[in-house]
Amino acid sequence: MIKFNFNQSVGLPLDADLLTKVTQAYTLYSTLGALAGNFSIISGCTIAGSTVSDGVVFINGELYEFKGGILQSNVVIIEERTALEFEDNNEHDVIFNRYAQFGTGTTQYPWVDFKRVFETKNIPEALEAKGDKTTVTALEARIAALEALPDRTLPIGMVAIWGRPIGDIPKGWEPYEPLKGRIPIGLDSSVSPFDTLLSYGGSQTHTNTIAEMAEHDHDMPVDNKNAAGGGSEKTLNSGSNTYVKTKKAGGGQPYSIMNPYRVVHFIQYIG
Secondary structure (H helix, E strand, O other): OOOOOOOOOOOOOOOHHHHHHHHHHHHHHHHHHHHOOOOEEEEEOOEEOOEEOOEEEEEOOEEEEEEOEEOOOEEEEEEEEEEEEOOOOOEEEEEEEEEEEEOOOOOOEEHHHOEEOOOHHHHHHHHHHHOOHHHHHHHHHHHHHHHHOOOOOOOOOOEEEEOOOHHHOOOOEEEOHHHOOOOOOOOOOOOOOOOOOOOOOOOOEEOOOHHHOOOOOOOOOOOOOOOOOOOOOOEEEEOOEEEEOOOOOOOOOOEEOOOOOOOOEEEEEOO
8 A cells, every 4th residue: 555645845856756746646446446346337327327427447447436317228448638738848648538438439338337335334134135044935836846856757647567665665755556457568559369459368276178178089998808809898878879988087176377577566656
């Protein structure tokens, strides 16, 4: 920081070096605008209808006086130079008056980019309002609800195998009752009875019919006991016909036709 003491009892040597130091001193204050950020409204610039009042703005590292006027879309920097006559009787630019105002130019800045800053003493209150616990709690609840939503990539009605206890079925699924005690078979529209979706069929056991038995015959014992013309002791007369009858065999019990299996749950996705 540069400090000056101009109140001296003798004449002050006012020269270019001293004035350069003065310029450096007040230039340091422009850096404070960086606390507010680029394109900040430091003061004034109040909008009233279609006009904007005078004020101070911070643009690209410099503080500028803002000259208000009719509200427009862009802001430009105006530089007015004042020349003074030097000892060599020539004029040179000495004063550069730079200020901001509405207008258009090669370099211009959208007015919508300018934001008003608030006093630093209000920062704690603003942070408290921004971090309102009720709002945070509500957001956390919404996030939890979103995380709990079922996977939208699974189609409703999908049936899956579940190899854990029924009580462990995840949310969004339920037991698929139509497959209890049954195995699934793929639809084949060219083969009956597999050509109708969700049709039932099959049995755990089967009892063969005569038509289903393999073609076969039996050897029949014959005893002629030296009788003329031979004969059989195993005959059955029925009217004028005589039949040969074997001893009964088999019990006619149903037998299992189950393939090797393992019992699981079938569950259906319901969303």
